[in-house]
Amino acid sequence: MQRSPVTAPTLARLIDAFHRLPGIGPKSAQRLAYYILRAPREEAEALAEALLEVKDRTQLCGVCQNITDVDPCAVCSDPNRAAETICVVEEPLDIVAIERTGAHRGRYHVLHGAISPMDGIGPEDLKVRELLARLGDQGVQEVILATNPNLEGEATAGYLSRVIGAMGLRITRLAHGLPVGADVEYADERTLREALTHRVLMDGEPDRYEAR
Amino acid sequence: MQRSPVTAPTLARLIDAFHRLPGIGPKSAQRLAYYILRAPREEAEALAEALLEVKDRTQLCGVCQNITDVDPCAVCSDPNRAAETICVVEEPLDIVAIERTGAHRGRYHVLHGAISPMDGIGPEDLKVRELLARLGDQGVQEVILATNPNLEGEATAGYLSRVIGAMGLRITRLAHGLPVGADVEYADERTLREALTHRVLMDGEPDRYEAR
Numbered sequence: 001m002q003r004s005p006v007t008a009p010t011l012a013r014l015i016d017a018f019h020r021l022p023g024i025g026p027k028s029a030q031r032l033a034y035y036i037l038r039a040p041r042e043e044a045e046a047l048a049e050a051l052l053e054v055k056d057r058t059q060l061c062g063v064c065q066n067i068t069d070v071d072p073c074a075v076c077s078d079p080n081r082a083a084e085t086i087c088v089v090e091e092p093l094d095i096v097a098i099e100r101t102g103a104h105r106g107r108y109h110v111l112h113g114a115i116s117p118m119d120g121i122g123p124e125d126l127k128v129r130e131l132l133a134r135l136g137d138q139g140v141q142e143v144i145l146a147t148n149p150n151l152e153g154e155a156t157a158g159y160l161s162r163v164i165g166a167m168g169l170r171i172t173r174l175a176h177g178l179p180v181g182a183d184v185e186y187a188d189e190r191t192l193r194e195a196l197t198h199r200v201l202m203d204g205e206p207d208r209y210e211a212r
Numbered sequence: 213m214q215r216s217p218v219t220a221p222t223l224a225r226l227i228d229a230f231h232r233l234p235g236i237g238p239k240s241a242q243r244l245a246y247y248i249l250r251a252p253r254e255e256a257e258a259l260a261e262a263l264l265e266v267k268d269r270t271q272l273c274g275v276c277q278n279i280t281d282v283d284p285c286a287v288c289s290d291p292n293r294a295a296e297t298i299c300v301v302e303e304p305l306d307i308v309a310i311e312r313t314g315a316h317r318g319r320y321h322v323l324h325g326a327i328s329p330m331d332g333i334g335p336e337d338l339k340v341r342e343l344l345a346r347l348g349d350q351g352v353q354e355v356i357l358a359t360n361p362n363l364e365g366e367a368t369a370g371y372l373s374r375v376i377g378a379m380g381l382r383i384t385r386l387a388h389g390l391p392v393g394a395d396v397e398y399a400d401e402r403t404l405r406e407a408l409t410h411r412v413l414m415d416g417e418p419d420r421y422e423a424r
Binding site for chain 2 (some may be wrong): 006007008009010011013014016017018020021022023028030031032033034035036037041043044045046047048049050051052053054055057058066067068069073074075091092093095096099108
């Protein structure tokens, strides 16, 4: 980014650091830096500490692979969350979106991506092994495949459906109703609640299971 | 901000810290936090350090009151910047905007605000005393009043014009051409260049001085 020599180097470095963040343009970066300059020192410190803490203290839950401070995470150690239903998502933010609907009271599993031959991402690059390990011995009865309704997400759901198929579990996916090519994370709550409520059997049968 | 319990507290703190910044909504804050989570540790550290350095190392230039790492600042200590013309602005970002036009080769003075009786801000709350001290003894010949073309900015320009008037200096202001009610900082370069080139005498005479 071209910078005027009248900007102090320290300030220029902060502007650059903000500008490196996704969705922050040069003007926004400048505004944010001058805001920090005028803000109480405590506010700058709080952001600086939060940035480092997130790198130091967070880890993946050994069970569901979601991001957590404690292992196992709050959901996996909550006795009120039904252990017999596991909702499989691509990313942690998908869980946040699904939780907002209030339509899923079971557990989760985060794949941290989707199968994408174009990008050289196969099942072995995702948390698939960890998912299969959970399905054998924890009384799981249903796996909801809540991958994104796009090419990679559908390929992932198809793959998982085949792999899990022999285990005698109910395998469902989110009802189509989500716009194709979109992200689960951005779906409005009503659409997503509908999709959860009317999830359909993975073998394509017209039967519908009502959410518990 | 309402937060789902599935978000790790450490991550929630970072989302909150981002959300506190101006112009960053809840969704953007979430995106930024997850971006940091995946980014190399060096990037999070660079931002954290830049945040603290800006609070620790920056100061006001003892001459022009702009934000700087060294006192006097780069502009005030540059022998190639004409000392006989001082451009008076409300905020440091106004200097960045004026520098982009390339139409001012003199020095600056930052008031850090504008006179606003409604907000209880008078001349004594601005860097006016520091400006007057510069005008006496440094060979200054012209003061360009580049305050914002709104109520507070015009009041400030009027006040400074009266106070400086007796000192026998040329006092100019930016040509009207800037949209009234707007900020200098957001003006496009051509408009701002026109306004600098055709700056007019503060006593309202139609004479125009060409920029040197």
